Amino acid sequence: MQKTPVWKQLALSAALIAAGVAAWQYRAEITALWQPAESAERERGGDGTGVPVLVADVAMAEDSISFSAVGTALAQRSVTLRAPAGGEITDLNIAPGRSFSEGDILMRLDDEDQRLALSLAEARQERALSEQQRYTGLRDTGVTTAARFEDAMTAYRIAEIELEQARADLADRVMRAPFDGIAGLSEVEVGDRIEPNEPVASYDDRSTILVEFDLPEALLPRAELGMEVRATSPSLDTGEMIGALTAIDSRVTATTRTARLRAAFDNPHDAVRPGASFTVTLDLPGARYPILPELALQFSGGALQVWRVDAEGLAQPIEVRLIRRRAGSVLVDGPLEEGDEIVVEGLQRMRPGRAVNVLNAGGTGAT
Known part of the structure; x- marks a missing residue:
């Protein structure tokens, strides 16, 4: 068999390569020449009115967040009672769970020495007062000197101070309720000797x-004093408690990027104890955004977009930014208005300015 010359093989290869390059450059025109007429008709929608699509109406919704966290219960006021002396x-009146009013006597210490000291101070004060009155009368007659009068006045002031000190020492032998409240377990008993400031x-x-x-710092701008807070606890058999946000810390903790919040709940039946764990829920409002079905989103060119049907029945791409997903719908940020028609079915055939045939006139709103 006679072999084909090498130069013919090279020429044939060059021709095939040139034909392939030309076909790639003019592929659109070639496709259009070979596309059947009925296929083009189907692309327009079958009846010449446009690509058949399903649409949904854009609605507006608030970007509210229901935030939940675990917290710890505290009493409105809580102190550790300590011995005043x-x-x-x-005498010890403290018993677990017992209620007291402000000023009620909780504990007494032996006060015999303090009562004797008070009696002695009262006697000295009476004597100093008598001396002060006597020298005051003599000074008016010129019988006594100014120095003696000053000594008598000084002795009287010292006696007054000693009397007040004795009264204070006696008062410290009694521990009283600092406010209306409930006592816990006592750490002492009648007959015990305690030191000053010892816990009781x-x-x-x-x-x-x-x-x-x-609360995470990203949600902190949404929190406001007075907001309703719901709380549940394993220690509660009465269901959910409703309270209000009463305090927001002035700082964000650098290690956790959170801020401490405090909510107050009425406890009329004393059902909740300090230290109990709670799950609190706080509804945080946000800005209003367009909401539409998640099916309407399309990722193209590194960005999210939706296809809006304009007044002339043409589809136009609108770039949006995803804010939040919500049960099959999405909140987005973009140049959309309430009532705009957004394509949700038929996205694969969308092109800018392409005519569409809306099969569900009026659309359906997102929930």
Whole structure:
């Protein structure tokens, strides 16, 4: 068999390559020449009115967030009762769960020495007062000197101070309720000797329960004092408690990027104790955004877009930014208005300015 010359093979290869390049450059024109007429008709919609699509109406919705966190209950006021002085306990009224009013006596210490000291101070004060009155009368007659009068006045002032000190020492032998509240377990008993400032028992005002929890800094601008807060706890058998946001910390914790919030809840039946765990829920409002079905989103050219049908029945791409997904719908930020028709079915055949045939006139709104 006679072989084909090499130069013919090279020429044939060059021709095939040139034909392939030309076909690639003019592929659109070639496709149009070979496309059947009925295929073009189907692209317009079958009846010449446009590509058949389903649309949905754009609605507006608030970007509200329901935030939940775990918090710890605190009493409205909570203190540790401490001995005002040292000595032997002679009377103890503290019992777990017992309620007291402000000023009620909680504990007494042995006060015999203090009562004797008070009697002595009263006697000295009476004598100093008598001397002060006597020298005041003599000064008016010129019998006594100014120095003696000043000594008598000084002795009287010292006696007055000693009397006040004795009264204070006697008062310190009694521990009283600092406010209306409920006592906890006592750490001492009658007959114990305690030192000044030694812990005696916990004491709480539980008429209002405070729950503290952390809120991420990204949500902090949405929080406002007075917002309703819902709370549940394993220690509650009465269901959900409703309270209000009463305090927002002035700082964000650098390590957690959160801020501490505090909510207050009425506790009229004393059902909640300090230290209990709570799950709190706070509804945080946000800005209003267009909401539409998630099916309407299309990713193209590195960005999200939707196809809006204009007044002339033509589809136009609108670039949007995703804000939040919500049960099959999406909140987006973009140049959309309430009532705009957005394509949700038929996206694959969309081109800028392409005529569409809306099969569900009026659309359906997103929820």
